[in-house]
Amino acid sequence: MSVRYTPVGWNANKIVYDALLVAAIVAYVLVFIWAAERPGGAPPYDDATIRMRAFGSCAFLMLSVVLAIGPLARLDRRFLPLLYNRRHFGVATCIVALTHASYALGWYFAFSAHDPYAALLSSNTSYARLAGFPFEIFGLAALIILLALAVTSHDFWLSFMTAPVWKALHMSVYAAYTLVVAHVAFGALLAPVLQPLQIVVPACALGVAVLHVLAARQEPASLEREGWVVVGAPDRIAEGRAIVVPVEGGESVAIFRHEGRLSAIANACAHQNGPLGEGRIVDGCITCPWHGFQYRPEDGCSPPPFTEKVATYNLRLENGLVLLDPRPNARGQRVEPLFVAEARA
Structure with a gap:
């Protein structure tokens, strides 16, 4: 609670929370780069594709955790401390997703004759068929939603928009998650060789759905x-x-x-x-x-x-x-x- 707006109301809890979060992100990305198969024997620090996948998979896992925190806290009070700084977790997720997108644009469209964003939207227009569907559009739409949520996460926007409107806007995180799942399903999951992501993504999506169903059933009948x-x-x-x-x-x-x-x-x-x-x-x-x-x-x-x-x-x-x-x-x-x-x- 505060009588004035501050960029971030830092306290010991938030500092520890954010420090652990940043450490976990860095550790995940480094381990992913170290463990990933590198085409052509390229070193990890020189392979933009692996970095892109590292940040992309990290963003998906983080978004899954963000959506799981709510129902977990309803099912078991021991998860309540995770709710305290969930906004910080969400903003960090957006930053990681934005890093993934920057690597994708830099790797695939940096040398295009057109603007990278225009090239992204025009390079594949097979919207009429499932095979080869332009999965990039799902990722772009999800990123736009995450950016909107991150920008409006501060209490100023909550006060300006009113709580009901702000809450309705931030419920669009579920739409973003659906778009991310579609982005991966029409992209990385179609790889001919079995990859861990092909198991992790469906498992996470199913887990988030099951947790929400279980939490909803906890509502007492009257x-x-x-x-x-x-x-x-x-x-x-x-x-x-x-x-x-x-x-x-x-x-x-x-x-x-x-x-x-x-x-x-x-x-x-x-x-x-x-x-x-x-x-x-x-x-x-x-x-x-x-x-x-x-x-x-x-x-x-x-x-x-x-x-x-x-x-x-x-x-x-x-x-x-x-x-x-x-x-x-x-x-x-x-x-x-x-x-x-x-x-x-």
Whole structure:
């Protein structure tokens, strides 16, 4: 949380995260270059094709990890720390992908009589058939999306575009991933000789899809009683934690337990629509797992001097079951926490 915009809000966690990320990228590229087969016995530092493939495969693996972090964190809270700097991971992925593209342009079109970009788009126009389809167009489209996401990743653009619009734009990362898979499927995967990439790419794509399906199935089902949603027994909720309850309109509500009392607030953080229900209570405040934005459980307001607010919801206890009114209160409206029995360990 900040009262002004800074290029990067550095702290020890981010420095360590980024240092490990850069080290992993460098190590992967060096190992790939060292291990790859070099046509004609060319040394690795003189083979642009291998460098191009090293950065391309690295970008694909990084994008796969970026898309896997969300569902992994929903399935197992131990992955939540990876969410904290996922934007840094995404920007790094874009830089690696851009490096791959620069090697591709430099290797295949540097000596073209036309502009390299014009040559890229005009060298293969077999769009009417699958065999020989110009796979480059998929990679270019994916790169444009990744560039747009990287450029708009800063909080300034979030504030300027509003959270719903910003979130909708950044959901296009799934389109970018689909385009990258198509780029590889119509390109490297068609190589006549079996390569590791021909196994890794389908496995990663399938893994990302399976993780999202499993995470979606984790959403708790809810019944309705006289317009109120039946959440279940209070002991479903651990002290300092929450459960997430879906309501009409595609929204969801996070119900937190704090000092033996329950409070319900909108699950979307006012910062970037982060999943508040996956966070925990720190120093008496609900803390978003993405970037640490905090809200008081009883009124959904950030502690001073911050001004962010989220909607609150009413709860009641009936026959030993917690009921949720799916109609939101105004943002920042105080609701008296619901007292329940002692929290489970």
